[in-house]
Amino acid sequence: MAESGSSVEFSGSLTLPPPRTRIFKIIVIGDSGVGKTCLTYRFCAGKFPDKTEATIGVDFRERLVEIDGEKIKIQLWDTAGQERFRKSMVQHYYRNVHAVVFVYDVTNAASFRSLPAWIEECKQHALGTEVPRILVGNKCDLQDSIQVGTDVAQQFADAHSMPVFETSAKNPNSQDGNYGGGNSDHVEAIFMTVAHKLKSQKPLVLSQPPEGSGGTINLSRVRDDGGDGSRSWSCSSC
Amino acid sequence: MDGGGLPTSRVVSALAMRRRFIVTTTAQEPSCGRKQKLAEIHQALISDPVDIETLRRAAASKGGLLTDELRRKVWPKLLNINVYKLPHKPGRDVRENHKDYNQVVLDVRRSMKRFPKGMPSTERAVLQEQLIDIILAVLKHNPQLHYYQGYHDVAVSLLLVVGEQMAIAMLDTLSNYHLRDFMDPTMDSTKHILNYLMPILEQVDTELHDFMIRAEVGNIFALSWLITWFGHVLSEFKHTLRLYDFFLASHPLMPIYLAATIVLHREKEVKQTECDMAMVHHLLSRIPQDLPYELLIGRAQDLFDQYPPSLLAKRAALQSRKSLSISTFQAFQLSTLHQRPDSVLRRLTKAHGSSTSKHGLEAALPRDRGQLWGKGNRMVKMAVWGLSATLGAAVFAVAHTAMDWGPEVLLQLF
Numbered sequence: 018m019a020e021s022g023s024s025v026e027f028s029g030s031l032t033l034p035p036p037r038t039r040i041f042k043i044i045v046i047g048d049s050g051v052g053k054t055c056l057t058y059r060f061c062a063g064k065f066p067d068k069t070e071a072t073i074g075v076d077f078r079e080r081l082v083e084i085d086g087e088k089i090k091i092q093l094w095d096t097a098g099q100e101r102f103r104k105s106m107v108q109h110y111y112r113n114v115h116a117v118v119f120v121y122d123v124t125n126a127a128s129f130r131s132l133p134a135w136i137e138e139c140k141q142h143a144l145g146t147e148v149p150r151i152l153v154g155n156k157c158d159l160q161d162s163i164q165v166g167t168d169v170a171q172q173f174a175d176a177h178s179m180p181v182f183e184t185s186a187k188n189p190n191s192q193d194g195n196y197g198g199g200n201s202d203h204v205e206a207i208f209m210t211v212a213h214k215l216k217s218q219k220p221l222v223l224s225q226p227p228e229g230s231g232g233t234i235n236l237s238r239v240r241d242d243g244g245d246g247s248r249s250w251s252c253s254s255c
Numbered sequence: 256m257d258g259g260g261l262p263t264s265r266v267v268s269a270l271a272m273r274r275r276f277i278v279t280t281t282a283q284e285p286s287c288g289r290k291q292k293l294a295e296i297h298q299a300l301i302s303d304p305v306d307i308e309t310l311r312r313a314a315a316s317k318g319g320l321l322t323d324e325l326r327r328k329v330w331p332k333l334l335n336i337n338v339y340k341l342p343h344k345p346g347r348d349v350r351e352n353h354k355d356y357n358q359v360v361l362d363v364r365r366s367m368k369r370f371p372k373g374m375p376s377t378e379r380a381v382l383q384e385q386l387i388d389i390i391l392a393v394l395k396h397n398p399q400l401h402y403y404q405g406y407h408d409v410a411v412s413l414l415l416v417v418g419e420q421m422a423i424a425m426l427d428t429l430s431n432y433h434l435r436d437f438m439d440p441t442m443d444s445t446k447h448i449l450n451y452l453m454p455i456l457e458q459v460d461t462e463l464h465d466f467m468i469r470a471e472v473g474n475i476f477a478l479s480w481l482i483t484w485f486g487h488v489l490s491e492f493k494h495t496l497r498l499y500d501f502f503l504a505s506h507p508l509m510p511i512y513l514a515a516t517i518v519l520h521r522e523k524e525v526k527q528t529e530c531d532m533a534m535v536h537h538l539l540s541r542i543p544q545d546l547p548y549e550l551l552i553g554r555a556q557d558l559f560d561q562y563p564p565s566l567l568a569k570r571a572a573l574q575s576r577k578s579l580s581i582s583t584f585q586a587f588q589l590s591t592l593h594q595r596p597d598s599v600l601r602r603l604t605k606a607h608g609s610s611t612s613k614h615g616l617e618a619a620l621p622r623d624r625g626q627l628w629g630k631g632n633r634m635v636k637m638a639v640w641g642l643s644a645t646l647g648a649a650v651f652a653v654a655h656t657a658m659d660w661g662p663e664v665l666l667q668l669f
């Protein structure tokens with residue numbers, strides 16, 4: 018709601034896609050200020066928003082992508098982070114969700130400590146381990162103020178059997194060599210990983226059975242800008 | 256004006272008041288000339304007691320309160336605020352150990368869009384700091400109230416028009432009345448208020464209503480409209496101000512009625528959308544910036560008169576919960592009936608040479624007023640109990656409350 022540029026993000030699908038386009042619904046949750054709006058905006062509009070505002074309730078963004086020749090609509094539900102909105106407000110939007118992205122802020126330990134509560138929240142809405150879930154540590158560009166180390170995050174993610182990614186919505190290519198680098202957009206790659214994972218799964222409540230086999234995903238295939246990104250994904254547990 | 260879930264037949268005085276209100280609001284148009292309206296407002300402001308009915312009507316009718324200068328005069332009257340007894344500027348202490356401090360700072364720092372485009376960033380930065388202070392000052396003064404994201408959108412709209420001190424006074428009153436339901440520890444009461452939306456649509460356009468039910472769109476698309484009085488979603492500040500004029504003069508549920516008129520206004524678009532939660536939510540939550548506000552405001556008033564909250568509450572499963580904003584509204588409105596015009600207030604204030612040497616918010620509210628606030632709140636509670644008990648008790652309690660807030664009583668206590 019807050020971004021006036023939202024019509025731009027949405028423009029890709031204003032012309033109704035063919036009826037059988039599959040839709041992947043992904044909900045993005047985590048404490049207020051961790052960067053959920055920036056991450057979803059980055060993925061859907063391709064840039065860091067110059068201004069975000071507090072998300073009140075639920076915002077919705079989407080983008081049409083092509084994976085292995087199939088057009089897929091990725092729907093991101095960007096939720097309010099303040100605790101009081103969680104229980105009564107956002108609950109409606111947990112329904113029919115295909116995947117969950119948990120976000121914390123690597124420069125804010127409290128946002129990391131809240132994760133168990135968010136995971137619990139998901140469980141209460143019947144989104145357990147059978148639904149693909151990933152953990153994203155945002156604001157990696159702020160190297161000098163990191164409070165949550167990679168190892169701690171990795172341990173936590175392992176314990177909850179989900180992959181973890183550290184990134185930055187602001188400057189997604191800034192990680193020193195860790196994640197491919199080059200001109201690949203790391204945030205995009207993260208959401209695409211989720212999409213690949215979903216595509217590889219058995220049909221969910223999707224409008225069309227998946228064509229072809231799940232198999233191993235080579236992320237670089239969906240990218241226009243070559244194979245740089247693939248390196249970063251070989252290590253992910255997705 | 257309306258008793259909400261209360262059996263209205265018992266609240267005789269309120270009903271009478273309500274009738275008068277309807278008559279006057281519907282008879283507004285002939286005299287809509289700007290000059291005439293200015294004259295009416297000025298006349299109402301110098302009447303003794305202040306002619307609050309006329310001010311309310313002016314705020315709701317075409318063009319609203321016209322200028323910011325008038326808003327600075329009329330807004331405080333709509334909320335029963337004595338502009339000569341404003342809270343002091345908040346001291347540093349308001350920022351110390353407040354549980355919502357971080358959230359407030361985070362939201363205010365991100366609220367750049369709420370400030371006029373041409374404003375120099377240094378000036379904006381000063382106002383943002385003031386914004387943090389006024390929010391925390393009001394929260395500190397009302398420990399029972401809880402900050403919500405969006406509260407800052409209300410605060411900034413007030414601040415930009417009336418300045419820091421009056422914004423504190425106004426925000427304090429609004430928080431205890433119109434916005435009260437949103438400030439509970441949870442959002443359950445807010446959800447309750449949102450649940451009035453679909454029943455209104457059902458009354459007016461069953462087909463649209465059924466479409467939205469089938470889409471399972473819910474009502475969260477209207478959440479930010481409600482709790483920020485549309486401040487969060489309108490990009491033109493003048494439209495926000497127009498709506499604030501209207502809401503300050505209306506029942507706390509009026510934003511829901513306006514939300515309904517907006518959805519109804521977009522009926523065709525909605526029905527043409529794919530009947531799917533995401534699509535309908537997306538369409539509705541992006542509010543068009545060129546809405547015909549005057550038309551919609553008029554319709555919202557008509558809807559309110561036709562389908563008052565009490566009626567909706569009976570039809571829908573809305574009765575189970577008590578809304579503080581609704582149940583205290585009568586007492587609040589009655590309290591606005593006994594205000595003296597500013598000229599008198601100024602004289603009285605001067606005559607008593609009220610001391611202004613204290614600091615901090617408690618001192619900022621003249622000491623006795625500070626105490627009265629507490630007392631006033633208790634009286635309001637009493638009024639609510641009274642209404643649900645017997646009419647006699649209610650009228651007594653309400654009248655008492657109103658008197659508590661009257662300046663004469665205040666001054667006697669110095």
Ligand SMILES: Nc1nc2c(ncn2[C@@H]2O[C@H](COP(=O)(O)OP(=O)(O)OP(=O)(O)O)[C@@H](O)[C@H]2O)c(=O)[nH]1
Pocket residue numbers: 047048049050051052053054055056069070071072073096097098099155156157158159184185186187188365
């Ligand atoms: N340096 C840096 N700042 C970021 C990054 N992502 C977001 N931010 C900033 O963090 C603040 C919060 O970002 P949002 O995206 O609005 O946070 P949110 O999680 O959507 O917050 P809520 O809507 O309140 O739940 C903003 O000031 C952003 O500019 C990042 O990757 N790096």
Ligand SMILES: [Mg+2]
Pocket residue numbers: 053054055070071072095096097098
């Ligand atoms: Mg957000």
